Amino acid sequence: FPFTIYFGGGTPTALNIAQLEMLLRGFRERLDLSQLIEWSIEANPGSVSARKAAVLKKFGVNRISLGVQSWDDKLLKLLGREHDAHQAEESFRILRDAGFTNINVDLMFGLPGQTVDQWRRTLDKTVALRPEHISTYCLTYEEDTEFFLRQSRGEFRQEPDADAEFFEMTMAILQDAGYEHYEISNYARPGFESVHNRAYWLGKDYLGIGPSAVSTIGMQRWQNFLDYRAYIDRVLSGESPRGSSEDLTHEMKRTERIALALRTREGIPASELKSFRSETNELIALELLRESHGNLVLTHRGKTLADSIAEALV
Template sequence: MGEKLGVYLHIPFCRAKCDYCDFYSLPERDGVMDEYCKALTAHIKEAAPLAKGWQVDTVYIGGGTPSVLGGKRLAGLLGEVKRRFDVARDAEITCEANPESADRHFLTAMRRAGVNRLSLGMQSACDGELHAVHRLHNFSQVTEAVALARKAKIKNLSLDLIYGLPGQSMESWKKSVEAALSLSPEHLSCYGLKVEPGTPLDGRVTRGEVLPDDDAQADMYLWTVERLAQAGYPQYEISNFARPGFQSRHNLKYWMGKPYIGFGPGAHSDFGGRRYSFVRDLDRYITGILGGGAVIDDSELIPHRERGSEYLMLRLRTVRGIEEWEYRREFSLNFDPLEQKLEEYERQGWAVKKDRRWHLTPKGFLVSNQLIGDLLTIQEAATLKTTLPRLRAEGKFLKEK
């Protein structure tokens, strides 16, 4: 059995851009959907031989809104992945969808094509909050889509929620969480709203619109962690919660630093020791693939030792966290300075050590960017301290003039 690999397919189409969205997605481009599928198929065929000896155990179809591409096109793309790659029989195959486009025909086609996990963009149970950010659906369409997914025999359902929306209060957020729980999903993703530069929401805030502040978002987040744990959805990553056995296997690849290959404009890959991405331009991607042009936007070779910083950044997003001897064994780096800092975090209630593993607490997750940044600074200093003497001993420094 080969090494494990994830595959990501980016579908950059949507019916309309939400005010907060900065993902690479394009409304009103239906006319190029078939040409895009042709390019994506060609790219999959071209790249698959590079993964010979690897077994694909997760496939994720994201966007954009993949469901607007239609079940027939998506089934064709998924069939191409299965023909070209060694896809495991028990692979987790996820497709994102929005409630208004997840109809019976689409869901049935997806299930027949092999999709066994659906990620549905619920976002809120309050129609006013959905309307405020120009979502196209209402909550009744969420309940209908969930019912249709269950009829299509999709047994692994994830719902996305956003806290910090315009006009949202703690009471309305609680209402959304309880409404989501009433639908009995296997997985929940709860994201804090971030105002991304250049989005319509950014313009609204610049003009004076007031959103729930950091303290309000923190209260929503901490309540959510506790409430979902009570409901049988323990937290396993900063924004993700699942019933036991239903954690997103594909997303865990990202957080655990495992290899994956992405296809489509703006898609990222981490494979063969190299991280690379494709141009965030649909037309350039199509013409590049079909015409033999350049489609790589950025590419970087990541030496194994330098993966130590990624180990800290990514794994400290999860409740699995980091472990001393795992770190020493993988990267030949000294863990002691990090442990001293983690012990300081523990005294502040930001981190905890359990079964020899360190992970951040919910309060620590709230300030994780700062905490992880401090650990990376300590790691860099410790690495330099051990590297410089070795380089000097090897004669790799010129004498100072």
């Protein structure tokens, strides 16, 4: 039986009412949900309606992650989003009116042409809505994406110094507003940390369902077929939809645990980094790490260099 369920993107709320009901009913009928703590679903503004929100509430979904990304219409258009700022706010209101008391708002910074003032307004607007949770991500230019191609042509430019300024501003504004910075990209009001995501960061087992979904159980990890036709054919024929798998070593698990736990508020037990004592001492001297209750935790300044620090320790 699961402790958490997370319906991710694509866009689950793009399904119509009948499809949503069929999907949610299938989970309730086929799984023992007696131990379920958190049931999250991602939603895009523009695909949220009062009827869909009511269906989600009816079947037990208790957390919504709303992909706002920005409150600036020009930046939303640049991102290729189909919603505007007005629709995003309306979607938030619909979810509140439906009775959802645990809503996350996803935001993005480091967008091409985005200014510090635009980001400040985005944060202030989000705080004014008082969601329980806020996730903030820096735009990454991944290969085979339109943004990567446009960057390669010189249309966009990455500006690490500006990204660091956005990150610093995010910490200051959200913490002043009462949000706890419990993971590098995530802020929550007390008691509203994402249970599902924390399970990932702590190295818990998880089962992924659907095309390209990844699962990790014990010392094995596998990924389902990426092509949805191949996935459906396998499932309908009673065959495994696994497209690839790998056996994990204890060293691989340890490396992942360090990299992920270091991003959290609690940090990593110092005992797990005994073999890196000289490196950790240097990072402490540089005021990038600090010791707290037997754990090594990123300092305020260290959070801006989290990925580089993790690389130095694994």
